Amino acid sequence: MISRVAEHCYWLSRYLERAENTARILEVNQTLLLDFHLPVEQQWMPLLIISGIHEYKGEPTAEKIQEYMTWDVDNPFSIASSLSWARENARIIREVISAEMWERMNFYHLWLKQPSTRELFDHQRGEFYAQIRRINQLLHGICDATMAHGEAWEFFHLGTHLERASQTARILDVRYHILLPKIEDVGTPVDNAHWVAILMSCSGYEPFHKRPRANQSDPAVAVAEFLILDDLFPRSVHHCLTACERSLAAISETEVGSGANEADRKLGQLLRWLDARDIADLIHDGLHESLTHVVDGIHDIGNAIHQTYFSGEVRPPTKTQNQTQTQHQS
Numbered sequence: 001m002i003s004r005v006a007e008h009c010y011w012l013s014r015y016l017e018r019a020e021n022t023a024r025i026l027e028v029n030q031t032l033l034l035d036f037h038l039p040v041e042q043q044w045m046p047l048l049i050i051s052g053i054h055e056y057k058g059e060p061t062a063e064k065i066q067e068y069m070t071w072d073v074d075n076p077f078s079i080a081s082s083l084s085w086a087r088e089n090a091r092i093i094r095e096v097i098s099a100e101m102w103e104r105m106n107f108y109h110l111w112l113k114q115p116s117t118r119e120l121f122d123h124q125r126g127e128f129y130a131q132i133r134r135i136n137q138l139l140h141g142i143c144d145a146t147m148a149h150g151e152a153w154e155f156f157h158l159g160t161h162l163e164r165a166s167q168t169a170r171i172l173d174v175r176y177h178i179l180l181p182k183i184e185d186v187g188t189p190v191d192n193a194h195w196v197a198i199l200m201s202c203s204g205y206e207p208f209h210k211r212p213r214a215n216q217s218d219p220a221v222a223v224a225e226f227l228i229l230d231d232l233f234p235r236s237v238h239h240c241l242t243a244c245e246r247s248l249a250a251i252s253e254t255e256v257g258s259g260a261n262e263a264d265r266k267l268g269q270l271l272r273w274l275d276a277r278d279i280a281d282l283i284h285d286g287l288h289e290s291l292t293h294v295v296d297g298i299h300d301i302g303n304a305i306h307q308t309y310f311s312g313e314v315r316p317p318t319k320t321q322n323q324t325q326t327q328h329q330s
Helices: 003-035 045-050 062-070 079-092 099-112 115-123 125-146 151-178 189-201 205-210 219-229 237-252 262-275 279-284 287-310 319-329
Strands: none
Touching: 003 045, 003 062, 003 079, 003 125, 003 151, 003 189, 003 287, 045 062, 045 151, 062 079, 079 099, 079 125, 099 125, 115 125, 125 151, 151 189, 151 219, 151 237, 151 287, 189 205, 189 219, 205 219, 219 237, 219 279, 219 287, 237 262, 237 287, 262 287, 279 287
16 A cells, blocks of 8 residues: 555544544533533633644633634634545545545535534534544444455544543543533532543543442542543553554554554553553653643554555565564564
């Protein structure tokens, strides 16, 4: 597979995942604010910070932020921008993805431009955000059911899980760090509502309550442990990074964790760092500092993936070279 095609598969899935995540956190935040009054600085600015937007011109009101994060095509993290770039990546590799996947992608591209869609946003915002979430979920199902599970599919899944790991770590970090309650607020309905919002922002509310937990008495510790270290929850940081490791091994045709290239080595380092710690260690070191280390590590992995597979200087190794390197690593 040529690097250009691989890169489009990778970014197609990242943009789809980003649109779903943005829709979810916007919907969850809107619901949270209907039930609880929060200081102005804790209402909508955290959502921008989760997306990496630290400066916003104007007053961050509910309508302005939702408009900006939903429709502003000049905002690279908005839903409209993410779906537009996802569709553009899909258009370029139409011969690689399935016809069913392209048809559904194009259908939603046109749906987003219809006046009725804007009317849905204005009058039934929860349903609008739910539909955005379903777009990504449906396209992932079509991809898994209709594409050959070869290199293109592996790059698609690599982008999906790297984006999920990053978003989960960012959501937990920003909400925990910025919305950190006062001592007198711990255990109150507002504090508990924040942790529920964090779980719902990661689609983890129901799975969390279905899993047996060691930290029954402290919801903060239990939620953090679940979202960072749980091996079965598909959006936990550890689960997503492990899935990335399997995809990288399949792409390079090497054993999982062999360190066959810089991307694999950086991913292995971050996973080993997580494996060496439990939730008590992460909290002792500072949960914000630990999550910042994770986010920075994921960013480095993304850069290494680009240099290894997408850069213009990439020269794919031969199968013989891969086998030799695997033997050397073992």
